[in-house]
Amino acid sequence: MVKNMTLSYSLIWFLVGVLFLIVELLLPGFILIFFTAGCWIAGLTAWLTDIGLPTQILIFIISSLLFLFSLRRYCLKTFKGSTRDDHEDPYINSKIGKTALVTKEISANTPGEIKVMGSFWRAVADESIEEGQSVLVTSQESEDGLTFRVKKL
Template identity: 40%
Template sequence: MEFVSPLIESVSPVLIWFLLGIVFFVTELILPGFILFFLGIGAWFTASVLALTEVSLTVQMIIFLVSSLVTLILLRSWLHSIFFGDSNEEDDSVNVDDAPATGIVTEAIMPPGLGRVKYGGSFWQATADESISVDTVVRIIERKNLIVHVSPLHAEETV
């Protein structure tokens, strides 16, 4: 004979699915990956179905899986762009200006390691093909994400 706790028997499956949804939502806040959110939606959808009708545990699991997958497939990219923004739509001031730019080395650059450059009103991690000392004026050659590639600006060069 199987022992089942009287407390578990007295708890409504609707409440269990609802609380499971909350657990998924809270876990999403702790471990953001934007996947658990849709499992929470699936759990709440299952709770809603159970509030209207009584179905077996197997059907509940199918409802949970299907609703989670459908919302994940249909809504993830759209909601991700709403919550996290779309980097393709916005240009920052560094990308807008096509004119040659210069900066000042604030932390020596010793290839292949990174140094630091003050450029565009901010401090950037920087790489270079040669060693560059502090307070050297540099030309910004390329920007990849948050790292700029620089070269020293010689006295005869003007920007």
Template identity: 30%
Template sequence: MTSFLSPWLIWFLAGVLIMLAELGAPGFVIMFFGVGCLAAAIVAAVAPDAFAVQVGVFIVVTLFSLLTLRKVAVRVFVGRSEGGMQEDTGNVQVGARVRIEVPLQAGRHGRVRFRGTMWTAVAQEDIAAGEEAEITGVDRNNRSCLLLRRVPAGGGEN
């Protein structure tokens, strides 16, 4: 290819931009798409006309790195907050409040928004949409699952 933007450069720039996007997005997931782009850039430098191979390497490396490295990377880069946190809850503050957007049934997994991201949650009792719930802890088997209890209307401080 004689153009300025050769395939390896396109993959490389996409990888760098995607990795930079991770700085603005919570969840520590987007970065692994950037890793896949960088791997595809290496393949594109060797075989610039093998687009199908480049895409295949992108998909395989992205999935492999996401499934194997995400937990390790979260432990290394996220860390723990200091002060006022219970040791067994990681960096989730017991007593923090969340507003329920979708009704939760007692004992069943649902989703709530906490700190700008969606978390799995289990409530001790049914909680209707629009009500407030208090975080009582995290599930010991799934540290990204919040344990909630309904806060009675007008009950307690915000």
């Protein structure tokens, strides 16, 4: 009889842990996942040993809080990732300082086109630059990252 009761407690702990997990997935705050782990530890302990419900609840509380306070900060850094501003795009910044070839003439008032690192980009300059000349990419000119400022070499 005691073994059946222990088995039902461990099943209840497992299902409550699954419920915590589902709620965590629906409302991500990265807190309930640690209570999921606490439920499963309490359920595993109830299944492997013959302990009463008050002890199981104590194991759940201690393990959940221990995981929460010791692992949450580390897990947030690992799983949430980080965002970056488009202005800090390494793909665009990698073109600054490179030599490019003018593929469409650049005049003082009209953007032209350059080829740098195998891609074609809009380009502006303070002076007119003819097609076929080599230029140096000096900076990103537009907010969208598609236009660069160049100067003659």
